[in-house]
Amino acid sequence: xxxxxxxxxxxxxxxxxxxxxxxxxxxxxxxxxxxxxxxxxxxxxxxxxxxxxxxxxxxxxxxxxxxxxxxxxxxxxxxxxxxxxxxxxxxxxxxxxxxxxxxxxxxxxxxxxxxxxxxxxxxxxxxxxxxxxxxxxxxxxxxxxxxxxxxxxxxxxxxxxxxxxxxxxxxxxxxxxxxxxxxxxxxxxxxxxxxxxxxxxxxxxxxxxxxxxxxxxxxxxxxxxxxxxxxxxxxxxxxxxxxxxxxxxxxxxxxxxxxxxxxxxxxxxxxxxxxxxxxxxxxxxxxxxxxxxxxxxxxxxxxxxxxxxxxxxxxxxxxxxxxxxxxxxxxxxxxxxxxxxxxxxxxxxxxxxxxxxxxxxxxxxxxxxxxxxxxxxxxxxxxxxxxxxxxxxxxxxxxxxxxxxxxxxxxxxxxxxxxxxxxxx
Numbered sequence: 001x002x003x004x005x006x007x008x009x010x011x012x013x014x015x016x017x018x019x020x021x022x023x024x025x026x027x028x029x030x031x032x033x034x035x036x037x038x039x040x041x042x043x044x045x046x047x048x049x050x051x052x053x054x055x056x057x058x059x060x061x062x063x064x065x066x067x068x069x070x071x072x073x074x075x076x077x078x079x080x081x082x083x084x085x086x087x088x089x090x091x092x093x094x095x096x097x098x099x100x101x102x103x104x105x106x107x108x109x110x111x112x113x114x115x116x117x118x119x120x121x122x123x124x125x126x127x128x129x130x131x132x133x134x135x136x137x138x139x140x141x142x143x144x145x146x147x148x149x150x151x152x153x154x155x156x157x158x159x160x161x162x163x164x165x166x167x168x169x170x171x172x173x174x175x176x177x178x179x180x181x182x183x184x185x186x187x188x189x190x191x192x193x194x195x196x197x198x199x200x201x202x203x204x205x206x207x208x209x210x211x212x213x214x215x216x217x218x219x220x221x222x223x224x225x226x227x228x229x230x231x232x233x234x235x236x237x238x239x240x241x242x243x244x245x246x247x248x249x250x251x252x253x254x255x256x257x258x259x260x261x262x263x264x265x266x267x268x269x270x271x272x273x274x275x276x277x278x279x280x281x282x283x284x285x286x287x288x289x290x291x292x293x294x295x296x297x298x299x300x301x302x303x304x305x306x307x308x309x310x311x312x313x314x315x316x317x318x319x320x321x322x323x324x325x326x327x328x329x330x331x332x333x334x335x336x337x338x339x340x341x342x343x344x345x346x347x348x349x350x351x352x353x354x355x356x357x358x359x360x361x362x363x364x365x366x367x368x369x370x371x372x373x374x375x376x377x378x379x380x381x382x383x384x385x386x387x388x389x390x391x392x393x394x395x396x397x398x399x400x401x402x403x404x405x406x407x408x409x410x411x412x413x414x415x416x417x418x419x420x421x422x423x424x425x
Contacts, residue, residue: 045071046158046164047089048070048071051074051078053076055076078095078104082107089115091165092157107120125145190239194240197239200226201225202224203222205221207423211407218300236249250275250279255290274302277312302332316346328350331353333355334353350384354405356410372400372405386407387409389410391412
């Protein structure tokens with residue numbers, strides 16, 4: 001990687017005849033020269049992990065970076081590097097790209113499962129545009145080609161170490177303020193976060209009630225995860241979209257949502273499961289052996305009006321196949337998404353869910369009351385059940401009942417919880 005070690009010799013002056021202060025000469029005694037130790041302390045220090053299968057290059061980098069004041073650890077391959085990273089944190093990782101077993105890009109991806117922020121400097125002897133693009137896409141802090149100029153590497157590592165410390169300080173501040181961000185900076189970090197979200201994925205259930213009869217009609221299954229870097233469902237879904245992993249996420253949600261409802265049908269009632277538009281393209285959605293398919297006659301599939309169905313070809317036939325299996329269809333967020341009758345015409349839903357922005361403070365708004373009354377009346381004329389969601393107080397509950405909603409949902413009745421939360425009416 002480095003053809004020769006840099007010279008970092010510091011020769012203190014034994015006699016300084018003149019310094020300048022405020023434009024005037026001053027004596028050497030009033031402004032003594034810095035010592036070797038003070039200069040070393042002033043340098044930005046840090047721990048550097050060097051990974052390369054070439055022993056001579058590892059030794060060269062070790063000498064070079066140690067002379068620059070860094071604490072250096074070297075490893076001959078990616079697996080050893082990960083083992084070292086587990087034992088101790090580092091400020092910067094320097095890795096060759098072309099290595100047997102685990103190359104530099106694979107190492108970067110694996111690193112992100114342990115540390116989302118540590119800068120990784122990738123070095124290659126065979127530069128190519130595609131390799132550089134891939135390295136940057138996966139979040140390499142810097143991409144260098146051999147032979148590496150020692151001063152350039154030192155500058156890159158020094159800057160990386162500073163930024164890593166800043167990232168850790170910002171993360172501590174965010175945790176202190178309860179404001180952790182839901183987006184990781186690079187693809188490798190995002191992949192690690194998404195895998196963490198899948199591993200800790202669980203389903204919360206929120207009751208949907210018949211308020212007049214004071215009975216539970218069913219429950220909506222809601223995505224939850226304990227992955228700290230993706231702190232809310234929207235962040236998990238956004239990560240899946242960015243990574244092209246919506247199919248994997250949808251399958252995991254549907255599988256886990258079905259199990260409690262299958263085991264305790266009386267408590268679960270009708271299960272409402274949200275679909276991303278892309279889920280309609282997933283062949284496992286109509287797989288008769290899938291857990292959700294086994295209870296299809298007790299499942300309502302929700303498709304939000306906030307998404308366009310234009311990118312899904314042959315929506316009618318796909319929905320027809322789902323109905324033939326026993327599923328029912330709901331349009332979610334009615335009143336908040338794409339205008340017109342597109343969703344109704346293509347989906348012909350059995351259930352509609354009013355967007356919670358219409359529900360909020362409905363008892364105080366005559367305009368909202370008129371809109372909901374009209375929507376509820378039209379939906380009933382078409383044989384659709386109407387759900388008012390986002391109910392937070394008794395006044396909203398009573399207004400929605402009076403306006404013609406069949407079912408209600410919201411924190412007033414119960415917050416989402418493991419199966420199955422108790423309800424107040």
